[in-house]
Amino acid sequence: xxxxxxxxxxxFAYGDRNILTDVDACVxxxxxxxxVGPNGAxxxxxxxxxxxxxxxxxxxxxxxxxxMRALKHREIARSVAYVPQNVDVPFxxxxxxxxxxxxxxxxxxxxxxxxxxxxxxxxAMELTDTWSLRSRVFNELSGGERQRVKIALGxxxxxxxxxxxxxxxxLDMGRQFEMIDLIGLLRREGIAIIASMHDLAxxxxxxxxxxxxxxGEPMRQGSxxxxxxxxxxxxxxxxxxxxxxxxxxxxxxxxxHDL
Amino acid sequence: MIAAGMxxxxxxxWLVVNNILHGGALSEDQRIILFSIRLxxxxxxxxxxxxxxxxxxxxxxxxxxxxADPYVIGSSGGAVLGASLGxxxxxxxxxxxxxxxxxxxxxxxxxxxxxxxxLARVDGRTPVVALLLAGFAVSTMLSYSSYFxxxxxxxxxxxxxxxxxxxxxxxxxxxxxxxxxxxxxLAIGLAxxxxxxxNLNTLALGEEYATHLGLSVQQTCIxxxxxxxxxxxxxxxxxxxxxxxxxxxxxxxxxxLGPDHVRLLPAxxxxxxxxxxxxxxxxxxxxxxxxLPVGVLxxxxxxxxxxxxxxxxxxxxxx
Numbered sequence: 040x041x042x043x044x045x046x047x048x049x050x051f052a053y054g055d056r057n058i059l060t061d062v063d064a065c066v067x068x069x070x071x072x073x074x075v076g077p078n079g080a081x082x083x084x085x086x087x088x089x090x091x092x093x094x095x096x097x098x099x100x101x102x103x104x105x106x107m108r109a110l111k112h113r114e115i116a117r118s119v120a121y122v123p124q125n126v127d128v129p130f131x132x133x134x135x136x137x138x139x140x141x142x143x144x145x146x147x148x149x150x151x152x153x154x155x156x157x158x159x160x161x162x163a164m165e166l167t168d169t170w171s172l173r174s175r176v177f178n179e180l181s182g183g184e185r186q187r188v189k190i191a192l193g194x195x196x197x198x199x200x201x202x203x204x205x206x207x208x209x210l211d212m213g214r215q216f217e218m219i220d221l222i223g224l225l226r227r228e229g230i231a232i233i234a235s236m237h238d239l240a241x242x243x244x245x246x247x248x249x250x251x252x253x254x255g256e257p258m259r260q261g262s263x264x265x266x267x268x269x270x271x272x273x274x275x276x277x278x279x280x281x282x283x284x285x286x287x288x289x290x291x292x293x294x295x296h297d298l
Numbered sequence: 299m300i301a302a303g304m305x306x307x308x309x310x311x312w313l314v315v316n317n318i319l320h321g322g323a324l325s326e327d328q329r330i331i332l333f334s335i336r337l338x339x340x341x342x343x344x345x346x347x348x349x350x351x352x353x354x355x356x357x358x359x360x361x362x363x364x365x366a367d368p369y370v371i372g373s374s375g376g377a378v379l380g381a382s383l384g385x386x387x388x389x390x391x392x393x394x395x396x397x398x399x400x401x402x403x404x405x406x407x408x409x410x411x412x413x414x415x416x417l418a419r420v421d422g423r424t425p426v427v428a429l430l431l432a433g434f435a436v437s438t439m440l441s442y443s444s445y446f447x448x449x450x451x452x453x454x455x456x457x458x459x460x461x462x463x464x465x466x467x468x469x470x471x472x473x474x475x476x477x478x479x480x481x482x483x484l485a486i487g488l489a490x491x492x493x494x495x496x497n498l499n500t501l502a503l504g505e506e507y508a509t510h511l512g513l514s515v516q517q518t519c520i521x522x523x524x525x526x527x528x529x530x531x532x533x534x535x536x537x538x539x540x541x542x543x544x545x546x547x548x549x550x551x552x553x554x555l556g557p558d559h560v561r562l563l564p565a566x567x568x569x570x571x572x573x574x575x576x577x578x579x580x581x582x583x584x585x586x587x588x589x590l591p592v593g594v595l596x597x598x599x600x601x602x603x604x605x606x607x608x609x610x611x612x613x614x615x616x617x
Contacts, residue, residue, distance in 0.1 A: 116512030129362040130557030144512030
């Protein structure tokens with residue numbers, strides 16, 4: 040099977056601060072990847088490289104066999120949808136007008152939206168349970184609703200890969216579980232997903248792989264069971280055993296129990 | 299039609315309609331007033347109003363800020379300096395009816411925008427915030443530097459008066475060739491804005507998000523600046539600096555029609571044109587036979603109305 044996206048020896052730096060070095064990785068169609076790591080380790084940078092918004096300083100990112108740098112933003116946006124952490128909309132767009140922007144990469148210069156566009160929007164909004172919100176003003180939605188509407192916009196791009204930057208941010212516990220369910224649902228729809236995650240407890244069961252970023256270390260890849268181990272996380276997140284969050288203890292207990 | 303009938307010399311409206319439809323029925327004086335004075339002026343105010351509102355809408359969309367106006371990236375400063383040069387230093391010439399001041403104001407407006415764009419450009423990118431700040435600085439610098447030209451005024455104030463009335467926005471007596479040129483510019487500007495309107499909707503989500511959605515942000519930015527500047531410069535050449543039209547018309551329309559630029563664009567062209575026609579008709583009839591600069595009137599009406607809207611809408615400035 041051919042990979043959707045392939046990283047070859049990718050490196051990236053902001054000024055002289057190295058963020059990523061020598062990353063080799065593949066994303067396949069059926070994958071659901073959680074990107075984890077401490078703040079500033081490069082999770083968002085990695086997502087932006089995957090979306091083609093940043094060009095790597097060295098190495099190469101390829102999308103379905105062609106170099107990302109050679110592709111137009113329009114072409115990338117038809118295969119890869121990026122759902123950002125925060126959106127600031129200065130005008131009072133309705134949810135429907137907001138989701139409509141998903142069709143930008145498909146529209147010809149003078150043409151309006153056609154029925155296929157509306158069909159894609161409707162399906163995306165139904166999947167994310169936002170169809171009933173369509174006439175509401177985006178800026179007046181709650182944090183959880185806004186998150187779902189942003190994902191609806193991403194889905195209406197009919198992408199093969201959906202990138203979610205901190206999808207759990209600002210969500211209460213109930214909304215977090217809804218979001219996990221939604222990610223599971225999208226996976227069954229056959230969309231590859233890469234999400235940056237802070238809450239490690241939500242990863243197992245839904246995500247197939249974990250990419251662990253840690254400053255100054257090569258990126259680790261593996262299944263959740265392989266990566267989410269206390270001895271690995273302690274080093275990656277630089278938390279001493281006596282500072283260890285209760286979460287890690289719980290995870291260790293569970294793993295010992297499993298063994 | 300109604301506007302054509304009004305003015306220092308009254309022409310009954312039914313005679314105006316009748317004359318345009320069938321010819322005749324008017325005295326020679328009335329004919330001259332109607333066809334060489336009033337109708338050109340009416341067309342001019344329609345054109346200027348339409349151009350200013352469309353350009354205001356484009357800049358508000360580009361800067362994602364409902365308080366942007368057509369002069370936001372420096373065109374007014376360049377226009378002031380150009381017009382002062384024309385009034386104080388250069389011999390009067392005329393191309394297709396445009397006088398020295400109008401021509402130089404046109405050139406000045408385009409020149410200062412080019413300068414602002416060049417100044418704001420860093421590493422092949424033009425952040426809109428830099429554009430806004432550079433626009434403010436250049437515009438203020440240029441408009442104050444016109445003071446040095448005023449010192450050179452030998453006619454003790456006659457040039458000053460010409461300049462002042464121009465600065466306050468006066469739709470003077472345009473000739474038909476002038477109108478034809480501006481009509482062509484407005485038509486081209488409008489046609490070119492149609493595909494931009496949808497891009498501005500996408501751009502409203504932010505530059506980075508818009509890039510992720512496949513929009514070429516730089517191309518959109520350049521296109522808006524080029525079209526917006528040409529429309530503004532054309533309006534300035536015909537009517538001087540008319541305030542508030544380009545700010546308030548798109549703003550009110552957004553409150554009524556919502557923020558979709560595809561719908562706002564034709565609406566802005568139409569309502570801007572009508573708004574300025576009404577304003578100019580009032581300006582030339584209110585204290586007839588004298589005239590107010592229409593810019594004074596738009597500021598006097600537009601300012602308070604705008605403040606009223608700001609205080610009385612639920613969504614406030616973000617309408």
